[in-house]
Amino acid sequence: MFLVRKGNPKGIKTWADLAKTGVSVIIANPKTSGNGRYACLAAWGSIIKQGGNEMQARDLIAKIFANVPILETGGRGATTAFVQRNIGDVLVTFENEVQFIKQEYGADKFDIVYPPVSIVADLPVSVVDKVVDKRGTRKVAEA
Template identity: 85%
Template sequence: MKFPIKRLALLGIVVMLSNAAFAADVSILNASYDVSREFYKKYNPTFVKYWKQKTGDNVTINQSHGGSSKQARAVVDGLEADVVTMNQSIDVDILAQKQLIPVNWAERLPNGSAPFSSTSIFLVRHGNPKGIRSWADLAKPGISVIIANPKTSGNGRYAYLAAWGSVIKQGGKAVQARELVGKIFANVPVLETGGRGATTTFVQREIGDVLVTFENEVGLIKQEYGADKFDLVYPPLSIVAELPVSIVDKVVDKRGTRKVAEAYLQQLYTPAAQELAAQFELRPYDAVIAKKHLATLPALKLFTVSEVFGNAQQAQTEHFKDGGVFDQLYSRK
């Protein structure tokens, strides 16, 4: 009579083992930029639930946040991130250049692999005492403008490109664009290295008449410091700051996490995730969701980097490389 019990126990172990084999525990790492923290904190649990329902697997999502380019460098140098969610496409392009992902990465998901975007807008002191309405107003003498350093910050880069593109899109020439951008940066008293630093300078140190930053950063400022201290100004024309995502092929193939990583990014395009993004003042790709949020994310005249500059890489090379147009603005020669 002892036998069946032993067998039962054995069976039990086999069942447990096979169960474990069916309901695998997987983990993925999402390397992201700095201020996406709040969004992914909300999004990750919804994906964990979805994946559990769909496959029965338990997925753990680890987050790593830092400057967008810093994160890209970390992945290039061997950080095993399964997915990257960046704030500018050149930071994903570098992974393609280093052969971690294919060059056509942007075509793998809808909208150039950008599930949502932001744009550069103005934040002014309450009542807008200096009457700032447009990019041209930023160039006026006596206006103090806070923009993050375009050499070290994606936020600053988009602000620069938005100002430049506003001239081109209104039929201006490169010479005029350069003059405008030159005058704007002559009005910048402090070049903070990141978008958050620029926020601190403007909000806490009370320096500057206007802060140029991402729309979703403005949402956070209103939340943190009170909505009544500052006014939002939408420039008549601004830029689409695409927030691209990609799986890292080299890593997911090595770790066997391709399926879950791909699903993680695809789920960003679902109405629920798009709705969540809109709540964090990121502009959703989904037109239906976008329409619902016109009160906080109004329709604006926007242009993309590619429309004005060819592509992000060209913009980077021409404007922000050492010795590029931005450096020339500061050159003493």
């Protein structure tokens, strides 16, 4: 999903919009971050689902990354760059990260854009018996 500046001044709606001249994109490095890898797969899929081919998908990815001013190693670093350092017009991230940003920084500071093509990224968790039993947090951990 895309998190944009309030009012979406660049009119960002699709993956193709991230490749336009003058759009600054904040995204985690796909070589070091699952967040970044999922974003690349979603951008790639946006071309393929429209009947495009591998070359067109590669071209879109290249154009998007040409608009990335800094390549953070992880999703939280990308969030920090966008939210705290005020870099970029759009942050590409997971939906749960957007919820964190709204909670920590205020829901009224940014707009959420759901691109027409996205990817489901289930984030697995595990319960460590010894830890939840010691802390008394089993019920919440298994909710």
